[in-house]
Amino acid sequence: MYYLKNKTLCLQALLPALAMLIFYIRDNSVATTENLVITTAACLLFIAVPLASRKFIKNIDGYILPLICFLCSMSLIMMLRLKMSLFHAQFRWIVIGMILMFLTIYFSEKLLRLLDYPYILGLCSIIVIGSVIIFGTEIGGGLNWIVIGPFQMQPAEFSKLLILGFLASYLQENQNMLNLPNRHWGFLYLPPLRFFAPLVVIWGIALLIFVYQRNLGFALLFFGMAMMMTYAVTSNKSYIFLAVVFFIIASFFSYMVFAHVRVRVIIWLNPWADPMGQAYQIVQSLFALGYGGLFGTGFFQGSPEIIPIVHTDFIFSAIGEEFGLIGVLAVIMTYLLIFFRSIKIAFSCTNEKYKLLSFGIAGTMLLQSFIILAGDTKLIPLTGITLPFISYGGSSMLSEFMAMGLLLAISAKENYRARQ
Amino acid sequence: MTIKILITALEYALLFCICAFVYKTMRAMYFDIREKAYSKNEAHAEKKVALLILQSYDERLLNKRILFSDMLTLGRGPDNDIVLSDAYVSHHHAVISPIKNQYQIEDLHSRNRTYVNETELDNKIFLQNEDIIKIGTTIFRFER
Numbered sequence: 001m002y003y004l005k006n007k008t009l010c011l012q013a014l015l016p017a018l019a020m021l022i023f024y025i026r027d028n029s030v031a032t033t034e035n036l037v038i039t040t041a042a043c044l045l046f047i048a049v050p051l052a053s054r055k056f057i058k059n060i061d062g063y064i065l066p067l068i069c070f071l072c073s074m075s076l077i078m079m080l081r082l083k084m085s086l087f088h089a090q091f092r093w094i095v096i097g098m099i100l101m102f103l104t105i106y107f108s109e110k111l112l113r114l115l116d117y118p119y120i121l122g123l124c125s126i127i128v129i130g131s132v133i134i135f136g137t138e139i140g141g142g143l144n145w146i147v148i149g150p151f152q153m154q155p156a157e158f159s160k161l162l163i164l165g166f167l168a169s170y171l172q173e174n175q176n177m178l179n180l181p182n183r184h185w186g187f188l189y190l191p192p193l194r195f196f197a198p199l200v201v202i203w204g205i206a207l208l209i210f211v212y213q214r215n216l217g218f219a220l221l222f223f224g225m226a227m228m229m230t231y232a233v234t235s236n237k238s239y240i241f242l243a244v245v246f247f248i249i250a251s252f253f254s255y256m257v258f259a260h261v262r263v264r265v266i267i268w269l270n271p272w273a274d275p276m277g278q279a280y281q282i283v284q285s286l287f288a289l290g291y292g293g294l295f296g297t298g299f300f301q302g303s304p305e306i307i308p309i310v311h312t313d314f315i316f317s318a319i320g321e322e323f324g325l326i327g328v329l330a331v332i333m334t335y336l337l338i339f340f341r342s343i344k345i346a347f348s349c350t351n352e353k354y355k356l357l358s359f360g361i362a363g364t365m366l367l368q369s370f371i372i373l374a375g376d377t378k379l380i381p382l383t384g385i386t387l388p389f390i391s392y393g394g395s396s397m398l399s400e401f402m403a404m405g406l407l408l409a410i411s412a413k414e415n416y417r418a419r420q
Numbered sequence: 421m422t423i424k425i426l427i428t429a430l431e432y433a434l435l436f437c438i439c440a441f442v443y444k445t446m447r448a449m450y451f452d453i454r455e456k457a458y459s460k461n462e463a464h465a466e467k468k469v470a471l472l473i474l475q476s477y478d479e480r481l482l483n484k485r486i487l488f489s490d491m492l493t494l495g496r497g498p499d500n501d502i503v504l505s506d507a508y509v510s511h512h513h514a515v516i517s518p519i520k521n522q523y524q525i526e527d528l529h530s531r532n533r534t535y536v537n538e539t540e541l542d543n544k545i546f547l548q549n550e551d552i553i554k555i556g557t558t559i560f561r562f563e564r
Contacts, residue, residue: 011437011440011441011444012441014437015434015437015438018430018433018434018437019434021430022427022430022431022434025423025426025427025430026427063445063448063449063452066445067445070441070442070445074438077434295435296435298427298428298431298432299430299431299434300427300431301431323434323435323438324435326435326438326439327435327438330438330439330441330442333442333446334442337442337445337446337449340449341449
């Protein structure tokens with residue numbers, strides 16, 4: 001393998017150590033036993049996990065895990081810089097996530113068998129999303145959280161996986177029906193309504209619940225996911241056209257009805273109308289990115305902490321300020337490389353459901369990072385959603401790791417089959 | 421002062437680490453893919469092409485598939501790879517030879533000519549999948 005020869009494997013693990021060293025030189029009091037232990041553990045973990053996975057899981061994809069470790073170490077050093085207490089918490093979530101990922105790989109046979117029951121997956125996802133309405137607590141203007149003892153979790157993150165499984169298995173089973181256009185409405189070629197009714201119903205309910213919870217980011221993500229997967233299965237542009245029409249109508253409707261959507265759009269159109277009030281966050285984010293320039297201000301030299309909730313939604317701006325355009329490009333490149341490897345896995349699959357599922361996982365990750373990056377840089381109106389593997393957040397970390405676990409399990413399986 | 425220089429140096433080291441990681445990973449992936457692509461090419465060259473006999477003077481030869489990967493000679497003479505003991509076939513009638521990824525058929529100035537897709541073969545031509553080759557009374561289909 002090339003990457004072992006070139007010693008790349010150590011580089012992602014060097015980041016936390018270097019960051020800790022910089023922090024220590026600036027402020028001696030930071031060198032408590034706890035911090036040092038966590039930093040050492042993080043370094044070892046980021047080396048050990050890719051190595052161990054290659055050693056113990058046969059035929060696994062060798063590049064995805066180091067890339068994920070790189071993103072996690074970026075996340076850790078940004079937490080270290082932004083909020084010390086979150087550094088510990090984030091490390092804990094990463095460890096739990098990695099354990100969960102290996103468990104997912106271990107039990108993948110059983111989990112992937114669930115793909116034979118699309119409606120169960122669909123109903124489960126609705127129940128998971130809907131549970132928030134009953135048990136949820138409102139935090140930060142959106143009803144997305146369930147509080148159990150000391151933990152808060154966002155069930156929507158986990159429903160993402162369920163709905164991906166539903167879409168993959170449903171679309172694959174009805175692939176021929178959906179590809180059978182026997183209704184012509186003008187230039188649209190559509191199958192009879194009854195074939196895509198279950199899809200529309202389950203997906204529509206999910207979307208409505210998100211709108212009710214004011215979780216616009218997830219509504220957008222789910223919409224994109226369904227459109228992407230349907231097009232991937234049918235390669236029928238009529239679906240894209242319908243989706244775009246629906247999107248325009250729905251966004252216009254929500255703009256008229258919901259005050260918070262209107263506020264977001266107004267901020268997006270002209271943040272300078274109210275830079276110290278409602279648009280404070282996005283304006284500070286733009287300042288941070290601009291101040292970073294090409295090489296960034298340097299670690300600990302910028303002041304990204306003045307952006308409100310910088311550790312989840314706006315972590316990208318913090319990276320942009322401290323590491324500049326180069327750091328930002330590195331992060332975006334890493335997402336693209338993960339996407340590239342995942343698509344390679346998807347192409348090699350012979351089982352159509354696995355193929356769709358791995359494409360869905362990869363596409364969702366990329367779409368999610370696009371939505372939040374575009375929101376941070378004011379390309380589209382901001383919708384609060386986490387940046388995969390970098391933002392602080394237990395639920396998002398765990399669900400991303402589980403998705404990657406499924407992807408890696410599929411890759412191991414397909415490679416094994418190919419070698420036979 | 422020294423501390424300041426040290427910190428700046430470390431900051432650049434951090435940035436360098438990030439860039440180096442992405443660069444090295446991309447490089448490794450590139451070489452990995454290139455290696456795989458080349459090994460696949462070789463595998464492709466090894467992969468055999470076939471001539472399927474559609475029509476022949478001899479009933480027993482019908483629907484036989486002849487697999488080959490390097491040069492193949494056709495004719496009446498016993499030293500050919502495929503011997504067609506048919507009065508309309510010359511001793512050394514035609515030859516199919518691999519050139520890079522393609523296969524080329526060449527007529528060896530035979531008396532009754534070689535026909536590819538119903539047209540008379542003028543010296544040589546590259547074969548495509550499903551090409552129909554007629555030599556004497558025998559008709560082959562080229563498959564790859």
